Amino acid sequence: MDTCFPSQTFPGLDLDFLGPKRSGKVRDIYERDDQLILITTDRLSAFDHILGLVPFKGQVLNQLAQFWFEETSDIVANHFLESPDPNVTIGRKCRPLPVELVVRGYISGVTKTSLWYRYSQGERFIYGMEFPDGMSKNEQLPQPVITPTTKAEKGGHDELITxxxxxxxxxxxxxxxxxxxxxALALFVRGQEKAARGGLLLVDTKYEFGLAEDGDLLLIDEIHTPDSSRFWTESSYREVLDCSAQEEGKGLRPVEPENYDKEFVRLAYAEQGYIGDGPPPPLAVDLAAQASLRYTGCYEFLTGRPFVAGEMPVADRVASCLRTRFGRQ
Ligand SMILES: Nc1ncnc2c1ncn2[C@@H]1O[C@H](COP(=O)(O)OP(=O)(O)O)[C@@H](O)[C@H]1O
Ligand SMILES: [Mg+2]
Structure with missing residues (x-):
């Protein structure tokens, strides 16, 4: 994959000594008995395409997921066992359930599965739930709602389901x-409480669950990361509310809250006129750099810790860690 940050980004790698590799959009996965080695790369996927590489994204996602697995283990058990490298998690292998749960605290979004899109098309009965007339974009819902989707096979689209x-x-x-x-609702409340302490609003997020061999229910994949969630800064959301109240009736387009997630890249593409039709233009260097700052910023707001980049190049470091651990001696 082309990148303008060749020594600072991590597209993934092939490690023959770990056996066959399976690649998701963002992670490279190897199986070892009842464990999975999940290697989080810097790939950024949006509009069902991999747009390019974002420096430090893989490390941020891996370390944030670890942070949240630890912060929520009293609510539900999870797959996390250990992280031998900043980009790697070893987890319990599960049979993933064929549905994903999106929990939404606000009526927002631009994609076809989002609440706001469907509401703005005139629907009032969405995902098996009734919504009143007169709601506006980005309004907080009276309580968080669960909007499930089926988990699509590789290359397919997630479909709405009640x-x-x-x-x-x-x-x-x-x-x-x-x-x-x-x-899922308990996890979401925990996420909102903790994010608020860092000045962020957890707007919506996606959870995946699986069943371990012994039948245990486990939270898997990732949790409350800027790939699986939308975060707004609380201060900008307040400004948007003030602004909308003043400008109501003037026909002005509502201003969007400042986001610390992947929506930042989606909105930048939309501004350039790309909304998902045909192959997307590659991720521009300056956009990748700005996205990188959003990802590391998100880590810092949520954890309250400075982001400390692992040694570079990432691919060499990951390979050496896993070779020491799993390679033939
Ligand atoms: N503990 C687990 N057991 C089985 N599968 C898992 C586990 N954790 C994550 N996965 C799966 O591994 C894949 C992670 O790679 P990712 O790049 O995020 O994939 P995707 O393109 O589906 O988002 C996902 O398909 C996820 O469902
Ligand atoms: Mg994923």
Whole structure:
């Protein structure tokens, strides 16, 4: 993959001694018995394409997920076992459930599965729930809602699905589904509380769950990262509310809150006229650099710790760590 930061970015790597590799959009995955080695790369995916590489993104995602797994382990068990390198997690291998849970605290978003998109198209009964007339974009919901989607096979699109359909189709057993929904809401509340301490609003987020071999329910993949979530700065959200109140009726476009997540890149593409039709233009160097600052900034706001970059080049460091650990001696 082309990159303007060849020695500072991490596109992924092939490690033959770990056996066959499976690649998601962002992670490279190797299986070892009942464990997974999840290597988080710097790939940035949006509009169902990998747009390019963002320096430090992989490390931020891996270390933020670890932070949150530790912060939420009293709510639900998770797959995290250890992180032998800043970009690597070793986790318990699971059978992932075929649905993802998106929890939303605000009515927002521009993609077709987002609440605001559907609401703005005139729908008032969305994801099996009733919404009143008169809501505005980015308004906080009276309470967070769960909007599930099916988990698409590689290359496919996630499809909307209601809780009733999930149970009726036998995708998840009723009792388990109820437990998962309660868990997701509890995780979301914890995320909002903790993010608020760093001046961020957790707007919405996605959770994945799996069942371990012994039947344990585990939170898997990642949690409350800027890839799986939207974060707004609390101060900018307050400004937007003030501004909208003043400008109501003047027909002005609402200003967007300042975001510390992937939406930043999506909005920059949308401003240049790209909204997902055809192949996307590659990620420009300055946009990659700005996105990098958003990702490391997000880490710092949420954890309250400075971001400390691991040794470069990342690929050499990851390879050497895993070779020492798993390679043939
Ligand atoms: N503990 C786990 N057990 C099984 N699969 C997992 C586990 N944790 C994450 N995964 C899966 O590994 C993949 C992570 O790679 P990623 O690049 O995020 O994929 P995607 O393109 O699907 O987002 C996802 O498909 C996720 O469902
Ligand atoms: Mg993923």
């Amino acid at each position: 809780s009733r359909e999930i149970v009726e189709k036998g995708l998840v057993e009723a009792g388990l589904w109820e437990r998962i929904c309660e868990t």
